[in-house]
Amino acid sequence: MLAPWLEQLQQQFNHTFQQGRLHHAIMLHGLRGTGKSLLASSLSDGLLCDKPSSLVACGTCKSCLLIKAGNHPDRLDIGEANSSIGVDQIRELGEFIYHSAQQGGNKVVVIRFADSMTSSAANALLKTLEEPNANRYLILCCDDVSRLPATIASRCFKQLVVAEQSANWLCNQLNSHEIEPWQTLFLQQPFLVLDWQEEEIESNIKTLYDCANSDVTAWQLNELNSMLAKRTELVDTFCLFLTQRIKQVALAGAPFERISEQLNSVTLFVKKTKTLAGTNMLLSLAMLQQSLRQLS
Template sequence: MMPWLERPWQQLNTSFKAGRFHHAQLLAGLQGVGKLALAQRLADAILCENSLELLACGQCKSCALIAAQTHPDKLLVSSEGATIGVDEIRAIADFIYHSAQQGGNKVVIVHQAHKMTHSAANALLKTLEEPNAKRFLILTCDDVAQLPATIVSRCAKSNIALQSEQQVRAWLTQQLGDYGELPWINLFISQPLKIKHWFETGQVEQINQLFHSIETLNHTTDLSQCVELLVKSPELVNEMGRFVQWRINQALYNGADFSKMTVTQQALADFIKDHQQIPGLNLHLALLKLFTALKQALQ
């Protein structure tokens, strides 16, 4: 287990052993901090036939089914896309209603619950309002502010965060070997799984390229490659936003014109808002607009 998950796990384990473990758990923290790994660990322990603690034994029939990823009483709801819809959430009510095939507990994990649409959240609320014995819901959430307060208030909430940078760096070295000194790594140090993912998928090259383009940006820089990269890999748009923010801060620190940088700051805020809220946004144009604003400010 990632060392920073030990503390929240201990707290949950204490309530589990005392028989006070809440049927609805909310794990809140930044994307890439390990919430899903912890949720899986909790779910496996809840399903284990021998768990005196919040820890799966690895020996029983339930644990074997979990290892084979075929446990019929465990459901993971998640979405690669931007939203989790009402149908996926309604399936939870059906799942919970039917008796457990292994005769024990049933567990549902809703990963990145902040992605639920308004009607999906309402459907989940109904399920939360009618707790059933031996039924458990574990939600993970990158941003609790995006969850309806009515849902948050019905869950036991654990904040998942890192304890120290040193701990993360040691873990990254253990996972990745010598990963070298990357100039952007500090910007994502609180999201170590993200960094690991980039290394494992080879996306680290794109991140390097993106960072380098924005770091060295001035009014003559040709950013067409950067735009092309982002249009091809739109999942990196948020990272680009972080890099632009970092660049604005650097420029201000180095004495750039404050009012010019304020305009860029606004352009970045507008871009982020449009990117989140306008489906089918012309990303190419939106990026050009943002980069033009940045280039003008750095003139």
């Protein structure tokens, strides 16, 4: 069962598919954690299934069983987190698309993290996109479509995926009665919250939230340091919480110059910890704390 906002898109795609107008290259884009990858899988399953109903896979036919076993010969998956997609993988894609389907139906390629393609990979993909083949579908997923060459994006049917009205759905998934304050900041990215739950790092996120919303002079620098140094991707989350807090202070009437200075120091902190190798996290945190002191 897909989340409601994904279900709605699935139905739209089914509609165009039934009319024989489904584009050969679909680009699902939108914030991280909206479920793009799940929608891509669902569409891919529907396109490969022998007896789909409204483009939803039956789950029991031979094709579906092959999909479940992870070895359907007419499906190719490319792209993973934190690694770039090279030209060799796109050449493999070209070969895959070229040969006829082993199960006699459609062939589907799902490219996740499409915005991590190298420029030579993107060039190679362009060729494939320019020569569409019948019964061949490419489904690309990326967080930020502007990071892809315009030549690629313009040859795809672009679909923005937005998690709309996800609060109730998220509550159900989390088995809780209400959304916690920190979770309200991620209602647009509900799968991110679920990933954190699965990875059992929710308490870390909550600590970051509490810290960002507490008196900065009381920051436990060592605790923050060990958390952020171990998982630098959480720097973004911490800074999101901080920015939110600074905005609240701004709304309460704090002077503009001070607010702007503080926002700058948060931006600088992100830049330092993410782009400069070997940054001393503890020192950077101490400097951030120093510049945010007037916040509370």
